[in-house]
Amino acid sequence: MAQIKKDDRRAAILSASYQLFMKHGYHRTTLRQIAETAGVSLANVYIYFPSKYQIVFELYDPWMAARLEQLMSEASAISDKRQRLRHIVLTLWRDIPAAQNGFARNIMQALSTQSVxxxxxxxxxxxxxxxxxxxxxxxxxSRRRPLLEDGRIGHVMMMAFDGFVINQGLNPNAACTEDIADSLCAFLLGRPADQRPGIKVRTIKTAGRSQIAKVNLPRRP
Known part of the structure; x- marks a missing residue:
């Protein structure tokens, strides 16, 4: 029974911390506020978590993992590879930074005060x-997958993610746009066929139905 009470107390601390981080942000939330909201003593908070920094990581890791797992599930259902990549970029750079009132900003605030x-x-x-x-x-x-062999693309994607998260609070107008996602898709996959030089797209009607036709234009001398 004693262990159940301890688990409940720890859960109360995490729940209170989440509410306060969402409302005030990491920097403006104190351990004393967390203790009061959780209904425990400040000493009890320190028993479970040596610092506020440890609390925010305890909350953020499963929060972010759940969003990545949801993204993986959604991506697997998109057969068109360009649309799948576009969805990945927009989710990572636009949707997750904005999720739950920009909750991910709390981890950026926490990291800004830490060292190795x-x-x-x-x-x-x-x-x-x-x-x-x-x-x-x-x-x-397959011919473009060597771009990923050293893991740098994943690292750059997450560095950009950090920037978009920070901008949620500083400059919401700098959020990731569909044009940004399309530009990255073009960088990794090349431009779509109907946007390449020498290709002209026109709409034709066949049996009363509109269709897209691609016409190769003569190259300029």
């Missing part, structure tokens, strides 16, 4: 970067 000596654990970010790399690999033709 504070015990930062890179396990979660390494897992995320691998998932992103694997998702992108599934969208690319």
């Amino acid at each position: 000596d504070d015990g930062y654990d890179p396990t979660m970010i390494a897992w995320i970067e691998k998932q992103i790399t694997d998702l992108i690999a599934g969208c690319l033709p």
